[in-house]
Amino acid sequence: PAAAKAPVKKNPKVANVSVQLEMKALWDEFNQLGTEMIVTKAGRRMFPTFQVKIFGMDPMADYMLLMDFVPVDDKRYRYAFHSSSWLVAGKADPATPGRVHYHPDSPAKGAQWMKQIVSFDKLKLTNNLLDDNGHIILNSMHRYQPRFHVVYVDPRKDSEKYAEENFKTFVFEETRFTAVTAYQNHRITQLKIASNPFAKGFRDCDPEDWPRNHRPGALPLMSAFARSRNPVSSPAHQNGTEKDGAEGRRDYEREAAGGTPLHGDAAHQQLMSRPLHHHPYKYPPAAAYDHYLGAKSRPAPYPLPGIRGHTYHHHHHHHHMNAAAAAAAAAANMYSSAGAPANYDYGPR
Numbered sequence: 024p025a026a027a028k029a030p031v032k033k034n035p036k037v038a039n040v041s042v043q044l045e046m047k048a049l050w051d052e053f054n055q056l057g058t059e060m061i062v063t064k065a066g067r068r069m070f071p072t073f074q075v076k077i078f079g080m081d082p083m084a085d086y087m088l089l090m091d092f093v094p095v096d097d098k099r100y101r102y103a104f105h106s107s108s109w110l111v112a113g114k115a116d117p118a119t120p121g122r123v124h125y126h127p128d129s130p131a132k133g134a135q136w137m138k139q140i141v142s143f144d145k146l147k148l149t150n151n152l153l154d155d156n157g158h159i160i161l162n163s164m165h166r167y168q169p170r171f172h173v174v175y176v177d178p179r180k181d182s183e184k185y186a187e188e189n190f191k192t193f194v195f196e197e198t199r200f201t202a203v204t205a206y207q208n209h210r211i212t213q214l215k216i217a218s219n220p221f222a223k224g225f226r227d228c229d230p231e232d233w234p235r236n237h238r239p240g241a242l243p244l245m246s247a248f249a250r251s252r253n254p255v256s257s258p259a260h261q262n263g264t265e266k267d268g269a270e271g272r273r274d275y276e277r278e279a280a281g282g283t284p285l286h287g288d289a290a291h292q293q294l295m296s297r298p299l300h301h302h303p304y305k306y307p308p309a310a311a312y313d314h315y316l317g318a319k320s321r322p323a324p325y326p327l328p329g330i331r332g333h334t335y336h337h338h339h340h341h342h343h344m345n346a347a348a349a350a351a352a353a354a355a356n357m358y359s360s361a362g363a364p365a366n367y368d369y370g371p372r
Contacts, residue, residue, distance in 0.1 A: 036084050036175040037191040045074035045140055049218060050197045057109060059211045066147030070219045073143040073169055073198065080133030085176035087129035088136065089315040090143055092159055095166040095199055103205035106345035109201065112164065119152060119160040123172075130176050148202065161202040161253065169198045 044050065049071050050058075061067045073090065080086060094115060101112040124146045128135070149158040161167055175192040182189070206212040216222045 034175055034177070034185065034188045036081050036149050037086075037173055037189060039079040040173050040191055041078045041371065042171065042193045043076045043078070044195045044198070045076060045199065046071050047195075050195070053211070053214060054197040054199065056210050057208060058198075058207050059203045059208065060148055060200045061206070062148045062150040062161050062163055062202045062204060064149060065153045066149040066151075066154070068144065068147055068219075070215060073146070074140050075171060075172070075193075076140055077136050077173070080137055080173075082132060082134035082137070084133050085130040085178075086133055086136060086142060087174040087176060088126040088161075089123045089129070089172050089174065090126075090146060091123045091170050091172070092161060092167045093170060094118070095168050098166070099162070100164050100201060104207075109207075115165055116162045119162055120158070122159050124157070124159055143360045150202070150204065155326070159218060163202050163204050166199060166223060168194060168196070169200075170194050209364065296353055 028094050053071065060069050097115045098111045099115050100109045102108075102112050124143065126141065126143060127145055147156075147158040148161055149156075150161060151158075152160060154160055170192045172190050173193070177185055177189050179185070201207075206215070
């Protein structure tokens with residue numbers, strides 16, 4: 024192909040935006056072990072939650088925030104329990120429908136986005152190719168890189184023309200993960216249980232009391248994290264915290280009730296060099312979570328089908344949404360022509 028297109032000069036409204044990943048120490052800890060994220064038919068939240076602090080927006084301008092997930096490579100993986108390592112198992116399965124997840128507070132003023140940690144705690148991952156809840160669809164046993172996009176909502180009538188210059192993309196490589204239907208690496212299981220406030224049902228004691236060799240990687244970071252503030256839900260919706268808490272617990276208790284097994288199979292149990300035998304997970308009695316399981320899951324908080332090809336309609340902000348959809352589609356398609364992600368330019372850090 025001819026020389027690559029000159030990089031688009033970004034609109035000053037996004038050019039100066041910078042983003043800091045929250046809970047970076049925890050992401051690093053997971054990344055060193057090889058992060059795994061559960062995908063289920065119903066959709067599962069990520070842990071750690073993707074959270075950022077944003078700087079440099081125009082306080083008075085409107086912005087939409089969104090995320091998408093791109094394959095890290097064109098391979099499918101399997102986990103070899105005997106060597107505790109991931110191996111390439113073959114070519115990737117056909118790509119899943121490319122979707123984006125808008126932060127439900129979008130659009131909002133720069134001032135609002137900058138005044139608090141922005142938390143993508145409504146985002147759910149599914150392996151259901153026919154999902155109609157707007158969840159992010161991923162192939163299990165494939166590796167993904169989350170991307171975060173800031174889209175300036177351009178009030179100009181012909182804003183679609185400027186879609187390319189109205190967004191800025193941020194990629195934090197430490198947030199990469201393998202999508203799985205059950206955790207493969209038992210150290211990931213342990214670190215999730217130890218650091219996720221909603222995994223309480225699986226703990227039978229304070230991680231501080233775990234035998235030394237049973238702490239995930241015996242990492243001091245973990246206890247530091249356990250004591251640090253952990254914004255579970257975006258502060259903007261303090262009243263949502265109870266409901267979200269219930270939903271987070273419901274996800275975990277559904278596993279406890281025998282949904283997705285935490286470790287794949289019996290073979291895994293035998294092959295684990297240090298079985299967790301003296302660590303039986305205590306499940307709460309069924310009655311304790313009947314009222315969660317009884318409650319139907321809430322509908323997705325955003326009416327979003329796949330964005331490519333659709334514009335995103337909303338009962339208000341019609342024009343804005345279409346402009347933003349154009350910019351989002353531009354963001355989503357930015358690298359797709361190449362197909363092979365080997366040459367992603369992982370934008371500003």
